[in-house]
Amino acid sequence: MTEHLTKRRLTLLTGFWTGFEFQIVTMRGQAETYFALITAPFFALLYMSIMEYSGRSDLNTHAVIAPMLMTLWTAALSFSGEMISANRENGRLELLLASPTSFPMLVFGRLCACMLLGLPSFAMSYVSAGLAFGYWMPIHHPGVFAGALLLTALATAAAATALSSAFVLTLGARIVQNTLSFPVYLLGGVIVPVSLFPGWLEGISRLVFLSWSADLLRASASPEPVENAGLHFAMLLLLGAASLAFGLLSIVWFLHRARQLGALSKE
Amino acid sequence: MNAPSPTRKRPPVKAIEIQGLNRSYEVKGKPDHIALKDVNLTIPQGEVHSLLGPNGAGKTTLCRILSTVLLPTSGSVRVMGHDVAKEHHRVKKCLGVVFGGDRGLYNQLTARQNLNFWASMYELGRAQRRRRVTELLDRVGLAQRADEAVQGFSRGMKQRLHLARGLVSSPAVLILDEPTVGMDPVAARDFRDLVRELRADGHTVLMTTHDMPEAAELSDRVSFIDNGELALTESPDVIGNIVSSQERIDVRGMTDTLRRRAAHIPGVSSVTETEPGLTRIEAEFGEAVRDVLMLVIEAGITDITRSRPSLEEVYLHLIGRRGMTVAQ
Ligand SMILES: Nc1ncnc2c1ncn2[C@@H]1O[C@H](COP(=O)(O)OP(=O)(O)O)[C@@H](O)[C@H]1O
Ligand SMILES: [Mg+2]
Numbered sequence: 329m330t331e332h333l334t335k336r337r338l339t340l341l342t343g344f345w346t347g348f349e350f351q352i353v354t355m356r357g358q359a360e361t362y363f364a365l366i367t368a369p370f371f372a373l374l375y376m377s378i379m380e381y382s383g384r385s386d387l388n389t390h391a392v393i394a395p396m397l398m399t400l401w402t403a404a405l406s407f408s409g410e411m412i413s414a415n416r417e418n419g420r421l422e423l424l425l426a427s428p429t430s431f432p433m434l435v436f437g438r439l440c441a442c443m444l445l446g447l448p449s450f451a452m453s454y455v456s457a458g459l460a461f462g463y464w465m466p467i468h469h470p471g472v473f474a475g476a477l478l479l480t481a482l483a484t485a486a487a488a489t490a491l492s493s494a495f496v497l498t499l500g501a502r503i504v505q506n507t508l509s510f511p512v513y514l515l516g517g518v519i520v521p522v523s524l525f526p527g528w529l530e531g532i533s534r535l536v537f538l539s540w541s542a543d544l545l546r547a548s549a550s551p552e553p554v555e556n557a558g559l560h561f562a563m564l565l566l567l568g569a570a571s572l573a574f575g576l577l578s579i580v581w582f583l584h585r586a587r588q589l590g591a592l593s594k595e
Numbered sequence: 596m597n598a599p600s601p602t603r604k605r606p607p608v609k610a611i612e613i614q615g616l617n618r619s620y621e622v623k624g625k626p627d628h629i630a631l632k633d634v635n636l637t638i639p640q641g642e643v644h645s646l647l648g649p650n651g652a653g654k655t656t657l658c659r660i661l662s663t664v665l666l667p668t669s670g671s672v673r674v675m676g677h678d679v680a681k682e683h684h685r686v687k688k689c690l691g692v693v694f695g696g697d698r699g700l701y702n703q704l705t706a707r708q709n710l711n712f713w714a715s716m717y718e719l720g721r722a723q724r725r726r727r728v729t730e731l732l733d734r735v736g737l738a739q740r741a742d743e744a745v746q747g748f749s750r751g752m753k754q755r756l757h758l759a760r761g762l763v764s765s766p767a768v769l770i771l772d773e774p775t776v777g778m779d780p781v782a783a784r785d786f787r788d789l790v791r792e793l794r795a796d797g798h799t800v801l802m803t804t805h806d807m808p809e810a811a812e813l814s815d816r817v818s819f820i821d822n823g824e825l826a827l828t829e830s831p832d833v834i835g836n837i838v839s840s841q842e843r844i845d846v847r848g849m850t851d852t853l854r855r856r857a858a859h860i861p862g863v864s865s866v867t868e869t870e871p872g873l874t875r876i877e878a879e880f881g882e883a884v885r886d887v888l889m890l891v892i893e894a895g896i897t898d899i900t901r902s903r904p905s906l907e908e909v910y911l912h913l914i915g916r917r918g919m920t921v922a923q
Contacts, residue, residue: 339684339718346715353712357703357744419698423760426662427716428687434716587666590620590659 343430347437351407355441364403365449371395372453376461385463389549390521390542392450392457392465397518397538397545399449400481403442404488405509411435412495422592425583432579436489436572443481450477465549472557473548479561480541483568487537490575496582497591517542537567608676610768610799611638611661616670618656630656632823634670638801638816640767643794645810645831646803647910648820654803655694657820658772661801662692675767688717691766695773697753699760702746706737706756709745710763717764731759736785751782758789769793771802775809787813807838807909819910826910837909842884844876845869846891847898853890860886864912877908 355361375391412435415421425431458464467473491508513519515529516538522530533539540563547554554560586592616634619627630653638644648654659665660672663683671678677685700709707728714724732741735755745753754774761769775783790813793800804810810817811831818828841864849857857876858866862883869875878884884901891899904912 342715342718346712349715350712353704353708354701418700419694419696420701422659422662422664422694423692423699423713424716425664426687426690426692427713428684428718429716587664590656590665592664 339428340430340433343433344437344440346429347434347439348441350434351438351441352444355445360406361445364399364406364445365452367402368395368399368449369452369456371398372456373460376457376463380461387521388457388461388463389465389546392453392463393542393545393549394518395453396446396450397480397516397542398513400443400446400484401512401516401518401538402509403445404439404484405491405506407439407442408435408488408492409495411438411492416495416593419593425592431583432489432576435492435579436485436576439485439488439492440482443485446477446481466551467549468551469548469554472544472554475561476541476544476548476564479564479568480538480545483537483541483564483571486568486572486575488575490571490578493575493578493582496579496586497589512536512538515539521546534563535567537564537571540564540567607640609637609673610640610642610675611636611644611801612671612673612676613637613657614671616657616660616672617668618653618660618665619668630823631660634820634823634825636818636825636828638799640799641794641797642815643790643800643802643813645814645817646801646820647805647807647810647817648803649805652820653823654820655772656823658692658694658770658801658803661770662690663687688764689767691761691764691769693757693761693769693771693774695754695771695776697750697757697777700745700753700756703744705742705744706732706748707741709756710759713760714763719764727763727765731762734762735759735789750777751779754778754782755785758786762793766798768799768801771800773803773805775804775806783809807834810834811838821910834909837912838903840880841904841908841912842878842880843902843904843908844878844884844887845900845902846874846876846896847872848896849874849891849894853894857887857890860890863887877904 372392372395375394376388379385379387379391412421415424424434454465515522515533515536517523517525517533517536518538521542522533522539525533540560544554544557544560544564547557583592613634613636616631617629618631619629622628634653634657646654646657656665660667660679661674663679663686666680673679674686675689677689679686701712704712710728710731711724714728719727729738729741732738735758737752737755737759740748740752745756748756754777758771758774761771775786778786787809790800790802802810802813811834814831816828817831817834819826854866854868854874857863857874860878860883862879862881863876864879865875865877867875876887878887888899
């Protein structure tokens with residue numbers, strides 16, 4: 329029994345690392361990877377100029393951090409669809425499922441590797457804000473900053489895992505996915521801090537993990553002590569874990585349904 | 596501890612054991628489509644078994660069920676003693692799958708990267724992976740091109756890579772669904788050698804095809820499937836004999852009288868008008884064929900095509916013979 333459980337755990341880990349490693353190998357050779365990064369410095373410049381000319385240089389940190397969060401979410405959205413639908417169209421989905429490694433964990437591992445794109449994206453928006461506007465964003469609380477970045481990346485990958493499950497049965501899931509980018513930026517406080525929202529909207533946006541990340545990342549750049557850091561980290565962890573659990577289970581459920589229906593390969 | 600050790604050896608577990616298998620597909624606005632009907636088949640370990648059948652017979656459906664990616668509607672299917680529905684993890688560990696064609700690879704990656712990925716999907720450790728991948732690339736003749744992206748490969752090379760992919764975990768049981776479709780003759784010959792090697796190494800192989808000579812040459816036993824029903828299982832010699840003893844002659848412009856005379860020649864098994872003006876004659880190789888040819892040529896007809904019997908013809912032939920045996 330325990331031996332069986334150990335093996336099961338090993339299978340989950342193998343799935344994660346295989347996906348992670350595979351995604352890095354794939355991304356290195358793909359032009360799409362670099363395209364995903366191109367928008368970051370432009371958004372940084374756009375936001376910086378809005379903040380500067382509206383006299384809200386207090387929101388400059390926001391202008392530097394937002395493009396990275398957008399890169400993360402865009403990459404997560406576009407790759408999460410590709411994970412399942414491209415594999416199905418190519419006849420690979422069945423082969424992946426016929427192998428002993430956990431498929432949901434493979435998806436999560438791949439999406440986690442995609443999140444590495446956040447680092448160059450941040451570097452580019454940081455440097456472009458510095459060069460163009462002379463704003464070199466200070467990081468006063470590097471520990472909070474690093475922790476928030478790591479948890480944000482994991483939570484983004486988890487949310488994308490949950491979204492990818494929709495592709496197992498629905499071929500038209502791409503439309504849903506495309507409509508999800510802007511509302512999430514808005515609700516996640518990526519474009520405008522949620523504290524500027526009317527109260528009811530702020531309430532809703534607190535269900536989106538990005539709203540907690542954006543607060544933490546901004547706070548880590550300011551010299552004042554970070555307020556409610558514990559609550560913010562806890563919420564980020566909670567929302568991330570919930571999406572991961574939901575994502576993994578729903579992939580398992582949809583796959584089972586697809587095995588019943590015979591919907592794993594395109595005829 | 597003191598219990599007497601069993602003297603009788605337990606019979607070895609069957610590689611594949613299918614009992615009363617049914618599978619239907621839901622089709623919108625129509626009654627369910629039945630793809631497999633009460634299929635029973637047992638394949639012992641070490642056997643190379645071919646599943647012959649025309650398009651739409653249910654071959655791929657059966658392969659999918661064996662590889663756990665499709666659930667049976669009813670019935671029981673076991674691979675190396677494990678149930679495909681309840682113990683799919685165990686089944687996956689002893690099974691390799693190759694679905695025909697050249698799809699299913701990561702085209703931007705190299706041959707080596709592709710195999711490396713699949714080796715880790717089959718839970719091979721890093722060192723083991725490196726060794727196995729190199730060995731397989733060599734075995735399927737891709738060592739020279741191992742580090743090139745797959746998108747530049749010919750169809751045949753992709754198919755060979757697929758085979759290597761299916762072998763990555765040295766599975767006890769290998770499912771090959773139309774592995775040679777579209778292969779060039781050289782690749783097909785190499786493929787046959789590979790299957791013989793696998794057999795010698797003790798692997799069990801279930802292979803689907805509609806190429807009879809191939810099935811007859813490679814297999815220990817051959818099963819026919821048509822319309823979702825597994826009709827009969829035979830030794831390949833029987834099929835080989837029919838293929839090499841029968842000939843098909845297509846003649847254009849035969850009259851009714853001529854057709855009747857042809858039907859009376861000893862060794863002619865059938866005379867049918869397949870389309871207006873075109874007559875198909877099935878005859879035993881040798882004297883019967885010679886007599887048929889003489890007859891039509893003397894009647895002044897020259898539009899004659901000779902060929903080997905098709906899968907359907909051999910199948911009908913076998914069914915016919917079985918029917919007679921039963922009647923006796
Ligand atoms: N996913 C599916 N949904 C509905 N019908 C299917 C599906 N897959 C196969 N079929 C039907 O089931 C029958 C058997 O198909 P298949 O197993 O692919 O045959 P074969 O491999 O022998 O050509 C065919 O009539 C086919 O159209
Ligand atoms: Mg088929």
